[in-house]
Amino acid sequence: MSKLINISELSKMLNLINPKTKKPTNHVLRYWEKEFKEIKPKKINNRRYYSSEQIEKIKLIKFLLKNKGMSIMGAKKMLYLNRNKLDDYQSDSLKAEYYKEKIKLKSKLLLSKINKIKKNGKKNTS
Numbered sequence: 263m264s265k266l267i268n269i270s271e272l273s274k275m276l277n278l279i280n281p282k283t284k285k286p287t288n289h290v291l292r293y294w295e296k297e298f299k300e301i302k303p304k305k306i307n308n309r310r311y312y313s314s315e316q317i318e319k320i321k322l323i324k325f326l327l328k329n330k331g332m333s334i335m336g337a338k339k340m341l342y343l344n345r346n347k348l349d350d351y352q353s354d355s356l357k358a359e360y361y362k363e364k365i366k367l368k369s370k371l372l373l374s375k376i377n378k379i380k381k382n383g384k385k386n387t388s
C-alpha cells in the first residue's frame with residue numbers, strides 16, 4: 263500500500279507556498295480538484311489524503327499549468343487526449359520534458375546534499 267500524504271504536505275512538496283506568509287497554499291490543490299476529475303483524494307475525517315498515483319497526476323497538472331503556461335482548459339485537453347502517453351518516443355515531447363524537469367530537480371537536491379556533506383564533513387556514526 264502506498265503512503266498517503268495530506269494536502270499541506272503535498273502543497274509543500276509542490277512548492278505551492280505563499281511567499282509572504284510561508285504557509286502552504288492548499289486552496290490551489292482544492293481548486294484543481296474541482297477542475298480536474300483525475301484528482302480524487304481520499305477523505306478521512308474530512309481531511310484530504312493523496313496516494314503516490316494521485317501525486318504524480320498532480321505533478322503533471324502543475325507542470326502543464328505552471329511550467330508550460332497552459333490554461334486549465336489546455337491542460338484538461340492534454341490529459342483527455344492522453345498526449346503524454348502518445349508521444350513517449352519523441353525526445354521533445356511534453357512527457358520527456360516533464361521527466362527532464364523532474365530529473366533536474368532531483369539532481370539539484372542531490373547536489374545540495376553532497377555540498378552540505380562536503381562543507382560539514384562526514385559525521386562519525388560510531
